[in-house]
Amino acid sequence: MDWGSVGLGAFLGIALTVGLLALAVYPLVRRSFLLWAAFRALCFAIMSIALFPIALPGSVPAGDFRVDIGEIALSLAIGSTGPFLGAYIENQPRFARVRYWLGTLFIVGVFGAIATALAPLWSGFDLVHDLLLLAMIFGMTAGLTIAVRSGSRFAQYQAVGYAPLIILGLLVLSYELSTGAPVPYWPVAALLAVLVDFIVTSGGVINGYITVKRERDAAWADVSEARIAVATDPLTDIANRRGLALRFRDPAFGRPTALAVIDCDNFKRINDMFGHDTGDEVLIAVAEGLKQENVFPARQGGEEFVVLIYGEDYQRLAETVRRQITLSVLEKVPEVPFPVTASAGLTEVRPNDTLDSAVKRGDEALYAAKDAGRDVLLTWQDGQHRQPRILRGV
Incomplete structure (x- = not known):
C-alpha cells in the first residue's frame, strides 16, 4: 500500500470537507470569513498536490513548474489566512485596527505568488518569495497576539490551530534563508500542520455559525418584542x-x-x-x-x-x-x-x-x-x- 498516496488522499478529503462546509454555511450567515476559509482550503489542497513527494499522473506538470504552482498556492493560502482571521474575530471597535491590518496580508500573499511566477526570469525572486512568506508569518503572529491580548475569544481559538503552521514556517524559512538549501520533506510536515489548522478551523466555522445565528436570533427576538410593544396598549394588553x-x-x-x-x-x-x-x-x-x-x-x-x-x-x-x-x-x-x-x-x-x-x-x-x-x-x-x-x- 502506498501510504503517501493514502495520506494525501485523506488530506484532500479533509480539505474538501472544510471548503464545502464553509460554502454551505455562507448562505445562512453571509459572513466573509467563510469564503476565505473555502479559498484557503482550495489553496492548501493545490499546494499539497504540487509539493507532496509522490508520483502524479503524466498529465500533471512536473519538475520546477509543479514546485512553482505549489509555492504560489502556499503564498495565497498564507495570505488569505489574514483576511480570514480579520473577518472571523469579533466585529468590535477595539479590534478594528488589527482587523484592517490582517486584511492587508492577502496583498502580501499575492506579491509572494507573483515573485514565484517571476523566479524563472531572475533567481532573486525566490528570495523575495521567502522574505514575503516570513513577513506574512510575522504579521499573522503579531495580529493574533494583539487580538488575544485585546480579549478576542475567536483569536484565542485560532491561535491553537495556527501554532504548528507558524512554528514550522519559521523553522523552514530560517533554515532556507541561512543555508540556501530547502528542508527535506518539509511539505509532509506542512501537511500535518495544515491538518491541525483544518480541524480547528472547521470547529471555528461551526462555532462562528452558531454564534452568528444566536446573535441574529436574539436581534430578531428584540425586534419582534419591540414591534409588539410599540403596537400594544400597555394597560389592556390589546392592540393600540x-x-x-x-x-x-x-x-x-x-x-x-x-x-x-x-x-x-x-x-x-x-x-x-x-x-x-x-x-x-x-x-x-x-x-x-x-x-x-x-x-x-x-x-x-x-x-x-x-x-x-x-x-x-x-x-x-x-x-x-x-x-x-x-x-x-x-x-x-x-x-x-x-x-x-x-x-x-x-x-x-x-x-x-x-x-x-x-x-x-x-x-x-x-x-x-x-x-x-x-x-x-x-x-x-x-x-x-x-x-x-x-x-x-x-
Missing part, C-alpha cells in the same frame, strides 16, 4: 392604534368585513366615584370582553375602542361584543354596583377604504348612538344611522 393599522392592512388575515367604534357610557362617573385604579380595571375588563372569535380589538384611547370584524354575520357579532362588555365588567370588577354599558357605531369596510375612512364613519354612527340615548349599536348606511333589524331579539 398602531397595532390596529398594522392588522387592518395585513394580507395574512384578509380584509375585515366591518369595523365598530365602541365607547363606554358615562365612564367619567366610574372614575369620579371609585377612582382611576378602578377605572383602569374596568378598561381591562372591557378589553377582555372584546376578545371574541373573528374579532380583533384595539384601544383607540381613553374609554374608546375599535374592533375589526371578520365574517358575513358582522352585525350580530358586533352587538354580541358590545353586550359582552357589560357581562365582563360585572364579572371582573364586582365593586362597580351598576351595569357598565357601551355604545357602538358600526360600518362595513368598503374595498377602497383606508382605516381612517372606515373609523370616521364608525365615529359618526357612534355619536348618533350616544345621541339616541346610549347603550345601543347603530350602523352607518349611506349617511343614515340605523339600528339593524337583524338585532331584534338578540
Whole structure:
C-alpha cells in the first residue's frame, strides 16, 4: 500500500470537507470569513498536490513548474489566512485596527505568488518569495497576539490551530534563508500542520455559525418584542392604534368585513366615584370582553375602542361584543354596583377604504348612538344611522 498516496488522499478529503462546509454555511450567515476559509482550503489542497513527494499522473506538470504552482498556492493560502482571521474575530471597535491590518496580508500573499511566477526570469525572486512568506508569518503572529491580548475569544481559538503552521514556517524559512538549501520533506510536515489548522478551523466555522445565528436570533427576538410593544396598549394588553393599522392592512388575515367604534357610557362617573385604579380595571375588563372569535380589538384611547370584524354575520357579532362588555365588567370588577354599558357605531369596510375612512364613519354612527340615548349599536348606511333589524331579539 502506498501510504503517501493514502495520506494525501485523506488530506484532500479533509480539505474538501472544510471548503464545502464553509460554502454551505455562507448562505445562512453571509459572513466573509467563510469564503476565505473555502479559498484557503482550495489553496492548501493545490499546494499539497504540487509539493507532496509522490508520483502524479503524466498529465500533471512536473519538475520546477509543479514546485512553482505549489509555492504560489502556499503564498495565497498564507495570505488569505489574514483576511480570514480579520473577518472571523469579533466585529468590535477595539479590534478594528488589527482587523484592517490582517486584511492587508492577502496583498502580501499575492506579491509572494507573483515573485514565484517571476523566479524563472531572475533567481532573486525566490528570495523575495521567502522574505514575503516570513513577513506574512510575522504579521499573522503579531495580529493574533494583539487580538488575544485585546480579549478576542475567536483569536484565542485560532491561535491553537495556527501554532504548528507558524512554528514550522519559521523553522523552514530560517533554515532556507541561512543555508540556501530547502528542508527535506518539509511539505509532509506542512501537511500535518495544515491538518491541525483544518480541524480547528472547521470547529471555528461551526462555532462562528452558531454564534452568528444566536446573535441574529436574539436581534430578531428584540425586534419582534419591540414591534409588539410599540403596537400594544400597555394597560389592556390589546392592540393600540398602531397595532390596529398594522392588522387592518395585513394580507395574512384578509380584509375585515366591518369595523365598530365602541365607547363606554358615562365612564367619567366610574372614575369620579371609585377612582382611576378602578377605572383602569374596568378598561381591562372591557378589553377582555372584546376578545371574541373573528374579532380583533384595539384601544383607540381613553374609554374608546375599535374592533375589526371578520365574517358575513358582522352585525350580530358586533352587538354580541358590545353586550359582552357589560357581562365582563360585572364579572371582573364586582365593586362597580351598576351595569357598565357601551355604545357602538358600526360600518362595513368598503374595498377602497383606508382605516381612517372606515373609523370616521364608525365615529359618526357612534355619536348618533350616544345621541339616541346610549347603550345601543347603530350602523352607518349611506349617511343614515340605523339600528339593524337583524338585532331584534338578540
